[in-house]
Amino acid sequence: MTHKTAPAHPIIEVEDARISFGAVRALDGVSLAIMPGECVGLVGHNGAGKSTIVNVINGGLTPDTGRVASNGGALERYGINVARAHGVRCVFQELSLCPNLTVAENVRIMHRNLGGAGWRGRARRIIGESLDRIFPDHGIDGDETVGTLSIAERQMVEIAMAFSDAGTPPRLVILDEPTSSLDASLARQMLTHVRRFVEAGGAVIFISHILHEILATADRIIVMKDGRIVAERPAGGFDANSLFEAMGSVAKGAAARRQNRDLAAAPIVLRQTGSGLPFTAREGEIVGLAGLSGHGQTEMLLKLHALRSGNWRPRRDPAVAFVAGDRRLNGIFELWSILKNLSVASLGDLTRHGLVDEKAEEARAESWKARIEIRTQSMANPVLSLSGGNQQKVLFARALSTRAPVVLMDDPMRGVDVGTKQEVYRIIRSEAEAGRTFVWYSTEMEEVCLCDRVYVFREGAIVAELDGDEVSEKNILAASFQGAAA
Amino acid sequence: MNLRLPSETVRLLIPALSLTALLAAVFWLQPRAMSYIGLNLLFNLAVPIALATIAQMLIMAVNNLDLSMGAFVSFVACVAATFLHDTPLLGWLILLAAIAAYAALGVIIHLRDLPSIVVTLGMSFVWTGLAVLLLPAPGGQAPEWARWLMTAKPPLVPMAIVASILIALVGHLIVMRSSFGVLVRGVGGNERSVERAGWSVLAARAGAYGLAGAFAVAAGIALVGLTTSADANIALRYTLLSIAGVILGGGEFVGGRVSPIGAVIGALTLTLAGSFLSFLRISPDWQIGAQGAILVIVLALRLLLNRLENRERRR
Numbered sequence: 001m002t003h004k005t006a007p008a009h010p011i012i013e014v015e016d017a018r019i020s021f022g023a024v025r026a027l028d029g030v031s032l033a034i035m036p037g038e039c040v041g042l043v044g045h046n047g048a049g050k051s052t053i054v055n056v057i058n059g060g061l062t063p064d065t066g067r068v069a070s071n072g073g074a075l076e077r078y079g080i081n082v083a084r085a086h087g088v089r090c091v092f093q094e095l096s097l098c099p100n101l102t103v104a105e106n107v108r109i110m111h112r113n114l115g116g117a118g119w120r121g122r123a124r125r126i127i128g129e130s131l132d133r134i135f136p137d138h139g140i141d142g143d144e145t146v147g148t149l150s151i152a153e154r155q156m157v158e159i160a161m162a163f164s165d166a167g168t169p170p171r172l173v174i175l176d177e178p179t180s181s182l183d184a185s186l187a188r189q190m191l192t193h194v195r196r197f198v199e200a201g202g203a204v205i206f207i208s209h210i211l212h213e214i215l216a217t218a219d220r221i222i223v224m225k226d227g228r229i230v231a232e233r234p235a236g237g238f239d240a241n242s243l244f245e246a247m248g249s250v251a252k253g254a255a256a257r258r259q260n261r262d263l264a265a266a267p268i269v270l271r272q273t274g275s276g277l278p279f280t281a282r283e284g285e286i287v288g289l290a291g292l293s294g295h296g297q298t299e300m301l302l303k304l305h306a307l308r309s310g311n312w313r314p315r316r317d318p319a320v321a322f323v324a325g326d327r328r329l330n331g332i333f334e335l336w337s338i339l340k341n342l343s344v345a346s347l348g349d350l351t352r353h354g355l356v357d358e359k360a361e362e363a364r365a366e367s368w369k370a371r372i373e374i375r376t377q378s379m380a381n382p383v384l385s386l387s388g389g390n391q392q393k394v395l396f397a398r399a400l401s402t403r404a405p406v407v408l409m410d411d412p413m414r415g416v417d418v419g420t421k422q423e424v425y426r427i428i429r430s431e432a433e434a435g436r437t438f439v440w441y442s443t444e445m446e447e448v449c450l451c452d453r454v455y456v457f458r459e460g461a462i463v464a465e466l467d468g469d470e471v472s473e474k475n476i477l478a479a480s481f482q483g484a485a486a
Numbered sequence: 487m488n489l490r491l492p493s494e495t496v497r498l499l500i501p502a503l504s505l506t507a508l509l510a511a512v513f514w515l516q517p518r519a520m521s522y523i524g525l526n527l528l529f530n531l532a533v534p535i536a537l538a539t540i541a542q543m544l545i546m547a548v549n550n551l552d553l554s555m556g557a558f559v560s561f562v563a564c565v566a567a568t569f570l571h572d573t574p575l576l577g578w579l580i581l582l583a584a585i586a587a588y589a590a591l592g593v594i595i596h597l598r599d600l601p602s603i604v605v606t607l608g609m610s611f612v613w614t615g616l617a618v619l620l621l622p623a624p625g626g627q628a629p630e631w632a633r634w635l636m637t638a639k640p641p642l643v644p645m646a647i648v649a650s651i652l653i654a655l656v657g658h659l660i661v662m663r664s665s666f667g668v669l670v671r672g673v674g675g676n677e678r679s680v681e682r683a684g685w686s687v688l689a690a691r692a693g694a695y696g697l698a699g700a701f702a703v704a705a706g707i708a709l710v711g712l713t714t715s716a717d718a719n720i721a722l723r724y725t726l727l728s729i730a731g732v733i734l735g736g737g738e739f740v741g742g743r744v745s746p747i748g749a750v751i752g753a754l755t756l757t758l759a760g761s762f763l764s765f766l767r768i769s770p771d772w773q774i775g776a777q778g779a780i781l782v783i784v785l786a787l788r789l790l791l792n793r794l795e796n797r798e799r800r801r
């Protein structure tokens with residue numbers, strides 16, 4: 001909050017940027033300007049558009065409409081290289097180094113103009129200096145292969161790389177969840193450096209789910225929701241509660257929540273112990289797995305799946321069905337028709353004398369098409385002809401059409417539009433009434449609040465169990481942010 | 487506690503040890519091989535294979551696979567035994583065009599996002615067809631200089647060894663030390679982050695393919711230098727040999743983890759495995775199977791080592 005004689009021109013200015021991916025509006029008219037010497041905190045729920053605006057600023061995405069300006073002049077053909085030439089650097093949420101290269105070689109990749117004889121020495125020096133400045137006693141050698149470093153060390157390298165200077169000094173550094181894999185003391189070192197960098201006239205866009213970090217570090221906080229900026233104030237104007245409010249989550253829609261169901265009498269169908277609290281799920285129950293993403297929820301689902309499915313030979317009666325979150329990676333068969341994608345999990349039931357009974361397959365597909373309203377002319381169309389949300393519905397239908405009494409869901413609603421979500425919620429609820437058990441990992445608070453019981457994860461273990469009325473955004477946030485301390 | 491060898495060194499250990507073990511076994515079976523001429527005979531056919539392996543390695547460094555390697559080397563051999571001998575200028579032009587074609591393949595594969603296996607499999611028929619057009623029957627003659635180069639007798643160390651070391655060093659310089667090599671391996675390791683840093687992945691891939699073409703051309707010329715004449719099917723087994731050589735030498739199919747020194751050692755090991763089996767008087771009918779068994783053993787060792795490495799890292 002220093003009021004130096006700030007230069008009048010923003011480092012980067014985005015004006016009325018709009019982007020949509022298919023039916024999903026990722027950015028809906030966002031304007032923001034980043035001035036030199038300020039740290040801007042950017043908060044919002046998963047899918048609020050933070051990553052999208054970051055990609056616009058770093059040149060990776062060109063907005064459908066809107067413009068980007070720098071130093072007061074509009075930039076034509078804004079792209080990655082223009083952004084880098086203006087000193088825009090980015091540390092991405094997912095680690096983005098080349099694991100097969102050494103630290104120095106990664107520096108070479110990041111800094112295009114580092115070439116020429118002896119670049120290895122220069123790269124080592126640049127990253128070494130930057131690491132020393134930000135994380136004293138880091139103990140990372142420039143010749144180590146990135147793949148052999150721990151996650152925290154990789155993150156440190158990436159942060160140091162963004163702040164390093166090889167010709168074009170960094171002017172605007174975007175940090176997307178940079179502290180997620182750093183421990184407390186490293187995180188503090190990094191935040192101290194951010195302040196130092198900002199005092200010296202640089203600018204930082206800081207994205208984090210750890211709100212007290214944002215409140216303590218940022219000068220100005222921008223809150224995004226559904227691709228729009230919904231609040232923008234100096235950091236002093238917010239506290240944790242008002243930030244939650246501004247992020248505007250489901251608190252208002254609580255009336256639409258499920259009614260409490262008493263399931264204490266229902267038999268337990270799943271049980272898993274590990275570090276932290278034990279996990280159980282009862283028949284007909286919707287169990288939520290919550291917490292910050294990447295804290296062991298997916299591992300838990302995989303463990304549950306491995307536990308209940310045959311290792312070598314498929315079981316006659318499927319015990320669990322799995323709905324994948326990353327449908328491109330492990331969900332759909334891209335070259336197959338909708339029909340085949342839907343029926344693949346229950347082919348065992350549709351087979352007579354070793355051959356697939358096509359009539360039965362079609363009949364089943366048609367009934368599911370009607371039940372969950374897959375929007376297509378014909379189930380014989382390729383699955384990629386569907387929108388993302390409808391593809392996800394096909395995956396749900398695939399799991400639900402099996403006889404499996406337990407359905408595991410790995411954040412399946414990523415990138416699905418609101419309408420589809422409501423439809424799927426309805427299906428899940430009615431299936432649960434009918435006695436199916438759902439284990440649902442979700443990064444969206446709204447979905448977690450639909451569950452009967454919620455386990456909150458932190459650092460690979462269950463740290464809290466919330467039942468009935470305890471399932472609320474506030475309790476979940478409290479458990480996922482303060483679980484370690486409690 | 488910090489007895490952590492650089493992982494690159496660990497990866498080279500297994501291929502180097504396998505080669506040493508095989509070599510010791512060969513010497514034990516046939517002590518006369520332990521001479522200047524003996525070593526040259528054992529290894530001289532490894533030189534073109536080593537070059538082809540480096541070429542394959544470059545393609546694998548960008549997460550692709552070249553199934554036309556053998557056909558392409560055969561085609562180059564045919565050009566070398568005909569045009570390059572009779573009308574050198576035209577011969578070189580043809581070879582340059584072939585290298586350009588390789589780079590163009592890289593461009594097409596990248597731009598259209600095609601599976602490299604399919605494209606190169608198709609190209610293998612093109613190369614074989616061209617080779618058959620050039621030399622319908624075995625024949626032709628190697629250019630004098632190629633012949634001279636491959637039969638040269640440097641003092642102390644036989645040509646095959648000198649050439650192998652040279653190939654390994656050049657490969658190491660280009661792939662492991664140069665900026666270009668870093669870029670190529672970076673594309674294999676994390677294409678998106680290379681793109682985000684503002685590089686053209688297209689150019690990197692085209693460069694890798696073009697360079698692979700150049701190494702494959704060298705392989706074809708070296709082969710003709712050894713055999714003095716060519717045939718349209720002369721190097722068909724190079725496709726699989728080169729892939730096996732890369733893997734044997736510590737490379738991976740994806741992830742940009744490759745090692746030129748390892749690749750050359752892998753090529754030497756594969757060549758030596760053949761001689762070793764002959765010395766054991768295993769009938770040629772069984773040799774291919776036995777060669778496969780050697781491959782399986784070495785790869786199993788590597789898997790074991792990887793597992794140990796991972797366990798140690800998790801601590």
